[in-house]
Amino acid sequence: MKQLIEALKKSRRTAALTGAGISTLCGIPDFRGPQGLYAQPDAERIFDIDWFDRDPSIYYRGCRELVYGLKDRSPGPVHKALKHLEDIGGLDGIATQNIDMLHQKAGSSTVWEVHGSPLLHHCRNCGRAATFDEVCAMLDGKEAAFVPRCPVCGAAFKPDITFFGEALPEKAFAEAQALAIRAEVMLALGTSLTVFPAAGLPRLTLQGGGKLFIVNAQPTPLDRFAVRRYPDLAEFAEAVLSLRQA
Ligand code: APR
Numbered sequence: 001m002k003q004l005i006e007a008l009k010k011s012r013r014t015a016a017l018t019g020a021g022i023s024t025l026c027g028i029p030d031f032r033g034p035q036g037l038y039a040q041p042d043a044e045r046i047f048d049i050d051w052f053d054r055d056p057s058i059y060y061r062g063c064r065e066l067v068y069g070l071k072d073r074s075p076g077p078v079h080k081a082l083k084h085l086e087d088i089g090g091l092d093g094i095a096t097q098n099i100d101m102l103h104q105k106a107g108s109s110t111v112w113e114v115h116g117s118p119l120l121h122h123c124r125n126c127g128r129a130a131t132f133d134e135v136c137a138m139l140d141g142k143e144a145a146f147v148p149r150c151p152v153c154g155a156a157f158k159p160d161i162t163f164f165g166e167a168l169p170e171k172a173f174a175e176a177q178a179l180a181i182r183a184e185v186m187l188a189l190g191t192s193l194t195v196f197p198a199a200g201l202p203r204l205t206l207q208g209g210g211k212l213f214i215v216n217a218q219p220t221p222l223d224r225f226a227v228r229r230y231p232d233l234a235e236f237a238e239a240v241l242s243l244r245q246a
């Protein structure tokens with residue numbers, strides 16, 4: 001990690017791109033890792049907008065724990081390490097693909113959720129909003145496939161998570177691009193870097209002459225452009241948490 005830590009100390013503008021791998025340390029499964037969500041049959045339907053409109057219970061059954069159990073989840077070592085890095089002036093901001101809201105829970109102040117978040121849900125028909133807590137209350141005590149519905153028109157509530165087939169939230173993605181373009185160092189943490197356009201963010205840093213460090217157990221398509229890929233996120237978190245001054 002020495003090379004990564006040295007680069008962090010020297011970098012005047014550092015950005016992080018995080019993925020589901022950092023939340024496996026909090027007990028939340030990732031998607032494509034060995035125990036990933038996508039190991040289950042038909043799992044790719046869970047976050048697919050066409051399947052949602054056909055049968056919203058596919059999402060609600062698939063995410064009952066993953067999303068609606070988030071109240072009981074706390075930030076893990078990498079969330080805390082990135083908060084610490086920000087506190088010592090070593091991090092400009094985070095672009096996250098995660099929808100677990102754990103960076104905010106860890107106190108990070110600049111977090112761009114490029115795949116949205118379940119903080120708000122909207123009725124698929126009339127657009128009426130419902131908060132995460134309101135939807136959790138509607139699900140309380142109901143069976144796994146229960147679908148929370150709009151009290152006005154009866155259509156299903158959908159989380160403001162970017163499903164496959166939907167466009168990314170414009171502002172969050174534009175801010176994430178700006179962060180990547182001006183970064184001297186980009187940290188890609190716990191992401192397989194396989195889902196675009198988010199996976200294209202580190203390329204913006206490289207195109208601007210910045211450096212890419214990857215911390216991920218499995219190989220990624222950007223490994224050959226990185227200074228290095230380290231396998232262990234817990235080791236990364238420990239090294240950053242022991243930094244006094246960036
Ligand atoms: N240490 C190091 N790496 C880890 C650890 C760990 N403890 N746990 C998991 N990983 C790595 C896995 O090896 C995997 O390569 O994290 C990576 C997670 O990759 P994905 O599961 O593909 O998650 P992510 O890259 O965030 O997926 C991107 O795909 O399904 C969509 O919208 C969803 O945001 C998600 C997007």
Ligand code: ZN
Binds near residue numbers: 123124125126127154
């Ligand atoms: Zn409605």
